[in-house]
Structure formats: C-alpha cells, structure tokens
Amino acid sequence: MKFEAVTIKDIAKALGLSTSTVSRALRDSYEISPETKKVVLEYAKEINYRPNPIALSLKEKRSRSIGIVVSEIANSFFSQAINGIESVAHSKGYNVIITQTHESYEKEISSLQFLSSRSVDGCLLSVSTETQDFTHITDLHNRGMHIVCFDRLVGEMETHKVSVDNFKGAYDATTHLIKNGYKRIGHLSNSQYLSITKEREAGYRKALEDNQIEYDENLVKECFHGGMLYEEVEDAMNKLMKMKQKPDAIFASADKLTTNCMRYCKTKKITIPDDIAVVGFSNLDLTELLSPSLSVVRQPAFEMGTIAAELLIKMIEAKRATTDFENIVLPAEVFERESSVRRKKK
Amino acid sequence: MKFEAVTIKDIAKALGLSTSTVSRALRDSYEISPETKKVVLEYAKEINYRPNPIALSLKEKRSRSIGIVVSEIANSFFSQAINGIESVAHSKGYNVIITQTHESYEKEISSLQFLSSRSVDGCLLSVSTETQDFTHITDLHNRGMHIVCFDRLVGEMETHKVSVDNFKGAYDATTHLIKNGYKRIGHLSNSQYLSITKEREAGYRKALEDNQIEYDENLVKECFHGGMLYEEVEDAMNKLMKMKQKPDAIFASADKLTTNCMRYCKTKKITIPDDIAVVGFSNLDLTELLSPSLSVVRQPAFEMGTIAAELLIKMIEAKRATTDFENIVLPAEVFERESSVRRKKK
C-alpha cells in the first residue's frame, strides 16, 4: 500500500477518541458504550476503513493466507489442483498465494522462503523434480510451519499427505496395454527423486510381472525434467526406437512426457497406435480432441486440492499441535481412447 | 511465520548492542565501526538471521512484490504471460503473487483488495469478462496503486497498457478463411465488456467488408464467459448450425471458444474442415497434436508478460510520478494448419 490508507488513528483523531477505544469499538468489545460504537462504526464505514493486514500479521503472526508451491501452473494437473485449493481456502476466509518452481530446486527454496517470510499460515507443497535434499522443507516444518504435501510427497516428513494411487494407476494403464496385445512396453519415467516416479515404475513392473512379461531396464528411460524439455523426450524416444526390439507401446509417467511423446511420433511420422501405442498420466481436458484421442491415467486433481487445503486449514486452526497425520490416497482412473487400442483395419 | 524467528533484538541482546546499531551494521552504515560490523554480520550469518519482510512492509510501505490478476491460470495465454512476468520480476528482485478471478467480478474485487492490502508495490491486471464497472480499479489507481493493464485493457485508465493488435489478428484470421474459399463465416465472440472483444469483432467485420462479404449479425454469437462453460458454446453453435444458411467456417475469439467449438464439432460429428472450418485465438502449445491440427491466432504471451512487468517495475521505482504512459501493441500471428484449409479430396 504505497498510497495513503485510512488508519485507526485517523478515526480516533477525527472522533476525539483514543486508538484503543476505536479498535475495541470496531471489534465490538463489551467495554465500549453502544453510542460510541455506533459513532465509530458509522464513521469507519463512511471513510471505508480497512484494517491493515500487514500490521495485523506483524502483531498476531498470522495472515489468514496460505501458500502453494507447485512446479508449473501451466500443467493441467496443478492448475486444477489449485482451483480445488482456492475453492476451500476462499470459503474459509483464506487468501491464496501461488508460486511456481519450474522444477528448480533453487526456486523451490526461494518460494518457500518467500512464503514463510510473508507470514503465510501454512503451505501446500508439491516438490520439484530437481529436489533431492529436503532439508529446506523439513527445517521450515520443524520451525513450526504447517505444510501439507500433495502429489509429489516428501517421504521423511511427518505431516498430512494427499496423493493418488500411483502404483495402481500405472499398473492399470500397463495392464490395459497388455490386454490390448502390446507386449513390449517402453516407459518414459520422471525424475527418480520424486515419490510418484518410483510408485509408477513399480506399478508398471508389477503389471509386466503379473502378465509374464520380462522386465527390460532398457525400455525404461528417465526424463529428469518430467518432459518439460522436448529434447529429453526426443532423446529418450530416439533411444527406444533405435533398439533392435523396438517397443510397441509407451507408458508415460507425466503429462508433458505423454504429450511430448505424441509430438515426437507426429514429427517422426510414427503412427499411433498402429506403430506404437501411447498411454500416460495426464490431466489435459482436451485429450479427446487430440489425434488420435489420447488414453490417459487421470488424477482427481481438483479433489486432491480440496482435501489438501482442508487438512492444512484444519491443522492451522487446531488448538493443539497435530500429531495424528493422515495419508490420503485417491484413485487414479484410466481412460481408454484411441491411442492405446489396436485398430481393426490398418 | 507462526514459528519463532531470529530478530534484530536477539542479535542486539546476544552481542550487548542496541537494535539500532545492529540494524545499521547490517545495512552497512558508515557510522558503525568496521569491527562492530564484522561481529554483527558474522553472528547474523551464524544464526541465519533474515529480516522480517512484514515489519519492513509496515515500516516502509513497500514489499518488493507485485501482484497478478488474471481470469484463469489454466488458460495457456495467461500461464505463459505469467511466466514472462515472473522472469523479469525475479531478475529484479521482486516476488510475484498470482491470483485468479475465474471471470468473476466479485473475485476481481477481492483479489485487488487482497493485493493492495498485502502491500504489493504494484499490479498487473487483465480484467474478467464480467467486469463492466471499473471503479474498483480506478479507485485503487487514484489512491496511488501502480497498475499496468495487459491483454484486456481498461480504456478509461491512464496507465501503461500492453496488448496485441487484436484488430489485425482477427482481420488476418478472417482473411485467411476467405482466401481459402470460405464465405459464410460465423464468429464466436467473447463478453462485450472486454476491449479485446470489440477489437477482434471489428477486425472480423473489416475483413468481410474488404472482401465484399456482407456482414450478418446472426452469424455473430456472444459467449459471455469466453467459452469457460461448454454450454454457452454449445448453445451458440446450435443456433449457428440451425440457420438456413449455415456457416462454412468459424472464427473464435478466445482460447476456450476455439477448443470448445472443436469439441462441439467432434461431438456432433461435424467434420473439420470439410463441414466447417475453424480458426481462433489460442495459445495452446499442442494445437499441432489436435485432430485436425488447429489453425490459430497466437499472441506473444511471454513477451507481453515481460514488457508489462518491466513497465510496472519501472513505474514503481521511478523517482517522480509517471505521467508519460506507454501503449504497447504487439503483433498477433496467424498459424495456418489443417482446421481452416480445404482438403483436396474429401
């Protein structure tokens, strides 16, 4: 507020009262006479007085605002989750500060630093692909900051966690490919630092195993930036397509991996699903409009956001420190479309 | 910051100094002896002292943070613009607070209220479709808040503005359709309250006029929420497709209008571009992957963000009040793909 704002002092001066009286009148304290209250309230409304939240934050050490740290708001999953978070936060009178890390460890540190120093009452966090060392998070947590993790979890932290059943999502997607006759299934995986990466990989492996398909580690390509860079996907796909035994299907572990895989195929004139099938995690809302329409594992992003926000606010408003932490796991659903189903006639 | 933080007082107490000395030492004031400075700085580093920005904001009435108000972060145009904004803001030492209105006038008011009360040094604003009355913005502006408008402008406000040449973008897109043999061009337009809507409509009309095609107001359908609701697009399209003389092409004025128009055609088994051609404003980064690939008018969103942020920060850091306001207009480019080009053989 660079500009002049109305303060409690202005009211006090104008009305010939003390600031304490004005403050109490505004807060409807019992020790202020009805008449004084009326005068103060009316005048406050007249000049459009708004308490200065900065001053309040300084005094009360809380701000009725919560912070969000995600990697990329352009990612549909995160923008949907954010909408979920906002819907409950606003309904409970909290403001929301959104920050993004662009998958950078440094930016994650500075985002958290910013949020904590701006006195947010708590944070919703989904770590970046680069983040291997979690001490910047656990330190903050140990110093009393309320943090709820969602999607990409921090294993060693004792707090509420909200995620999807990545294992089952990956298992189902892989099984779906197998059921459709695909046998040599490549896997574009995300940064190994992420909890979700390992879970999805495990689901993929278990599905192979349950269908007596041998696991081939050469079919699994890690894309450290989760597909943010087209080049890493291109590189991974090039390697897969140069194999003696090329994969006949791809299971991609993240949104950008999935779409960039499609982009790769389109560029290289590789026909989906005839030359290769594709299924991947994605929350895009126009997968039906793609060519071919894209089979996806979809996460209940909005719902995750609402649950995470509710848990956070519950924790913030709890009288005593929370000791009983929830680990919510929501289902991820496979949507079968054209990209992973063999066509009758070629 | 619910949790205990190190303050300047702690340092003063520990070192047997006064807070003023510590403060000055930390700010490298000339009136503090080198030895004292050294001791203070070392101790500050040791206990990881960070100045409390809340207290600073209260004192200095500035926060080195800027606010963003957009309708929807899930919209590619906005998320790209935000990335542009963040890139320059961070490089100049500013933090960014992102808020979204979901095209709601009420939310726009509360967003601005939140940002101003949180003492942001300035705002980047793109108004919501619902916003007809701009007094909440101009009031804030008159009270000294630095505001830069981008994309959707507030005509009556004297400030920097950054937008694209919507007239020419629309003109080019419509001309492109005409050149490809389409004559009866429907137009899905956005809320009439928005500056961009009128400009784009004007470009559309001028293109028709320059090509001796009569303007038919029945071919123009306003979608008040800019396509956010599928139903409004469905409704508009239904009306268009029920006309005696159906349109053979659609020019859509916004991202969601474009994609929801495609969704409509897919649902109704209307083949693009054979039954109807489609071109629209969009910043989607996977239009090539759509079926058919989508012709779009694309805006330099990232660049708009950087320019807007630079102007804002320049204004914030200016010694004297800015009186000379810039009105930057960037080009919008038409990308011709399959959705708007007649195929040789049906």
Add this chain to the structure above:
DNA sequence: TTTTTTTACGCAATCGTTTCCGAGAACGAT
C-alpha cells in the same frame, strides 16, 4: 452520605525494523 461496584475509556507496551536525534569519547587544533 459514604463506600463499593460498574462503566467507559485512555495509556502504554508490543510485534520487528528503520531512522532521527542526542550524546559520550577520542582526537586534533588552538
């Protein structure tokens, strides 16, 4: 009428930081 209680309000501290002002000490100049 005197004492006690209640009512209604003001003073001042507090949150963390900056900064104006003042002041003691050291030092050079006279």
Add this chain to the structure above:
DNA sequence: ATCGTTCTCGGAAACGATTGCGTAAAAAAA
C-alpha cells in the same frame, strides 16, 4: 587546558493494530 570535530553508538519514535492495566466518573449499594 580548552574547544570544536569526528566517530560510534544508544534512546526513542514511528509504521498500524491489539490488549493488559489503570482510572475517572457514574451508578449502585451500604
């Protein structure tokens, strides 16, 4: 030896709000 500077530093006010405590006046009880 005395005076004026310069160098360092501390005290206290200020930013806007809340709140514990004190207190004068009014009301109630004695």
